[in-house]
Amino acid sequence: MEKSTKADRIRKMKVPSVGASMSDRVPPGQVLTDRFPILHEGEVPEYDMAEWTLRVFGEVEEDKVVTYEQLLAMPQTQVLCDIHCVTRWSKLDTAWEGILFRDFLRLLDIKPQGKFVMLHADNDYETNVPLEDLMGDHVLLALKYDGKPLTPKHGWPLRLIVPHLYFWKSPKWIRGVEIMTADREGFWEQNGFHNVADPFQEQRFSGEAIPIPEDEWEKKEFD
């Protein structure tokens, strides 16, 4: 019997098309929502902030361990951006505040061969992004959403926002930044999703797909 995969089901879904006027904002095959769906693997982690750290390691001259207080003391930037999940929801004008990733990188001495980044998050979540993709104006180590500290379900205390890629590349509960010489696949990238993940190119899938219903997000929690 042929197995119906998440990839197949998402491919076959009927998708209401957004007006042409919105096509520069809303990638093909996406549905707008005002809600903020909550999607992740595993439990929402709990932290003792006295113990919490963000580790930077790999192709850097010196490893770094950054505390939450140090992050709060860094220059804060506000970013207004649209977010796009591969399960077909998009949300416009989301407002984040935190440290621009390229400002954060100034703390580091990245070796010339460091070209790719693995983002390590709880619980055992990983996602990979080329270093160059993290240098843009909208890539933020976010501490706040909508003027308030992130909620635990949306990634408190720290989340990376990479809005120009599908939202699985925006890890909640980020704990580590690993600079790498060569690319390596993260969790979803190893499980059937595209390595690059540009929503405007509809780079959703690679090979293997995952059995999760296509209307997953509508049935999940949201706020």
Ligand SMILES: Nc1nc2c(c(=O)[nH]1)N[C@H]1C(S)=C(S)[C@@H](COP(=O)(O)O)O[C@H]1N2
């Ligand atoms: N640590 C962690 N980050 C994660 C995930 C996860 O499972 N664990 N899921 C990703 C996926 S698939 C999506 S769509 C978004 C959902 O973020 P939200 O719950 O704030 O909407 O988080 C991303 N970041």
Ligand SMILES: [Mo]
């Ligand atoms: Mo997702």
